Amino acid sequence: MGGYAPFIWSSYGIGIGGLLVLxxxxxxxxxxxxxxxxxxxxxxxxxxxxLQQHLY
Amino acid sequence: MHCFAKLAYRLRHARALLLWSSTLTVVLLVIGLVWGLFFSPADYQQGEMVRILYIHAPAAWMGLFSYIVMAVASAVSLMGKYPLANLVAKASSPVGAVFTIICLVTGALWGKPMWGAYWVWDARLTSMLILFFLYLGHIALVNAFDDYGRGARAGAILAVIGFINIPIIKFSVDWWNTLHQPASITRVALPAMAMEMLLPLLVMGLAFTAYYVTLLLVRIRSEIAAVQVRASRCSLRSIGKRL
Known part of the structure; x- marks a missing residue:
């Protein structure tokens, strides 16, 4: 992912994780x-x- | 209480809609995620970082949409005694808050490599942060009172006043010089992005909408059940006193 994998995977993890938790x-x-x-x-x-037994 | 019983009865018929919306959510999310992560092309400027857009933009749309639903429902509830309007507003705010925080966090993760900072006090970012605080305020306010009606009324007033923030968020990129780019998809012009990127983005947008509908139905049912539980407890207490 061009060196950006931590940013991309964390975004997807937080996004889907947040929806799942809710x-x-x-x-x-x-x-x-x-x-x-x-x-x-x-x-x-x-x-x-x-109550009915008490009343009647 | 009678109106809540009627609502609960009607919502039983919404179970089919719930089944459809939840199935649609799962199917569209899987398609959108796989498409966005593995099959859509990299952008010529942003490179692979464009993939964050498939989560970030739909979360931003739904953060705004949830607030619009909440504000309209609140306005309706303030105009008359519509119990469903209060429930819709109360059910919508946590979902909107989650969409907004996802938008803010994914935006920050995109911003670090692209702008060199996780956060800047840009008009669009700041107004989205205010939206998140409005959601938190609404959630806190509706749950702050023992009397359900008073809490709903206070939350409704906040939601209606806070609606002023929605056009500010939408037009912030046009009114001020911001780091945030202007809208890529508008109603008046052709989308400023390639079809290969637009399609997965729209699929994710639909998936998030289906998720919102699903959660709204679940949470409305849950709120009705909570009202019925409170009423049953009161009735049990009164029977206990008579015994």
Whole structure:
């Protein structure tokens, strides 16, 4: 690469690495939030059943 | 909360779009990277260093485009209560920040052998650095409040005010004497570069656009899930109090 290989490869590494890191972090955050939402949904259902038993 | 549930339902239909955009991102990135690194010719002046352009220029375009999306969404959210507009703005800023930092770092790596310095306080470089700080400010501001609405509103005001920087970045190379070269691709003139270089550059531009669409969809879904988690926690707390 005409003596410029360190500059060129670092540019591509930083560029693609940056995009990859953001993509992985975004997908992991989405999965974690969806998992938490499912858990909360289950607990909410259980609690509403408890509440109904208390009320009636 | 009802509007977020409706949005979440609609976004389930966007899964097909997500699949298409993510596939397109991978395919175009692989083609663009291989083409740019191994098959495009060296420039008669810059030599092999021209290859950095295939990462640097699309990152700069998308850094600006992400901000335009964020500013328009912010303006829409300030004009009325559109929950999706706030979510688009919040989802767009980290993606734009990453594009901008990639542009700045790859520009610095190009600058060292070409200009003899990693950084110069040139109008284009400085205005891009300001854009990066605007993104950081927006990310910090929308997450700084416990109340989601207040954070979104404060971030929206910053995004709209910061929009003034976009024409400054675009026209900085025309308004001031800068080291940075003027635009190689304009709408009014033929591209000032050979087709062998222009094609991989456009492929990378499309790849970055597809990446942006993919990440925007993922992050909007993630933000909706976060709102729903908060609402579910509140509802659980209120049930707990009643019990």
């Amino acid at each position: 993509a992985v972090l975004s997908v992991r955050t989405l999965w974690a939030r969806e998992r938490e939402l499912r858990l909360l949904g289950t607990r909410q259902k259980e609690n509403s059943i408890d």
